[in-house]
Amino acid sequence: xxxxxxxxxxxxxxxxxxxxxxxRAGISTAxxxxxxxxxxxxxxxxxxxxxxxxxxxxxxxxxxKQTPEQKLNAFIRASLEYLRDYPDRSIALIEIIFxxxxxxxxxxxxxDDEDEDPALQLLRSxxxxxxxxxxxxxxxxxxxxxxxQGAISEYMLDNSMARRLDLDTYSDELIRxxxxxxxxxxxx
Numbered sequence: 478x479x480x481x482x483x484x485x486x487x488x489x490x491x492x493x494x495x496x497x498x499x500x501r502a503g504i505s506t507a508x509x510x511x512x513x514x515x516x517x518x519x520x521x522x523x524x525x526x527x528x529x530x531x532x533x534x535x536x537x538x539x540x541x542k543q544t545p546e547q548k549l550n551a552f553i554r555a556s557l558e559y560l561r562d563y564p565d566r567s568i569a570l571i572e573i574i575f576x577x578x579x580x581x582x583x584x585x586x587x588x589d590d591e592d593e594d595p596a597l598q599l600l601r602s603x604x605x606x607x608x609x610x611x612x613x614x615x616x617x618x619x620x621x622x623x624x625x626q627g628a629i630s631e632y633m634l635d636n637s638m639a640r641r642l643d644l645d646t647y648s649d650e651l652i653r654x655x656x657x658x659x660x661x662x663x664x665x
Contacts, residue, residue: 481523485569490576495519517580520531520573524585525572532595534559539599545607549659552600553629557648560633569635597622607659614661625655 480502484493487501497514499506511521538555542548559569577585600622607613628651632639638647 478523478526481519481570482527482565485572485607486565488521490572502558517577520577522566524573524577527566527573528594530563530566530597531556531559531570532599534563536599539603545603545610545612546656548603549600549607551654552603553625553652554648556596556629557624557632557651558645560629561608561644564633571634597626600625606661613659616659619657625651628655638654643648 481493481498483501484498488497493516495509495513496506498519499509509519513522516633535552535555540550542551558562574585579585603620604613604616604621608615609616612650613626632644639652640649
């Protein structure tokens, strides 16, 4: 899997092949073909692996916290730290989502998510927990979760912002903005 991640990071989805991945892994293409039917099969397994890895990283940090506010802040900070600490994995995930297609030629980013991103599920549960405990205001958890995820992803996707603003400053600012947005008194 690490060789597939490196391949996607170095040459992108379109140029990636089982041969390129095997070359980076130092193994034969036949060995990869033994385990995976084709490139798309490997990419599907890798996509699941990447989503689970991200979720595990973030969840471990969130679970160390007690209150919904602490969990939300930990979620944001851990998500951004993951992007910083594992940029090749983040690039690989983007390459798969934006370039892979189903057998019916539907791009992955246009698919209905039957198996939803576990990190997004965690974020929604934190937001709902805060509302149920009365510490977060009245807002739609889906809308807020996508707003937060979008702001997290934007840091990785906008290279010019990453050059102007270090990750710790961005994390602190995003946490401050989100805390104001979810706070009970900010919603009347």
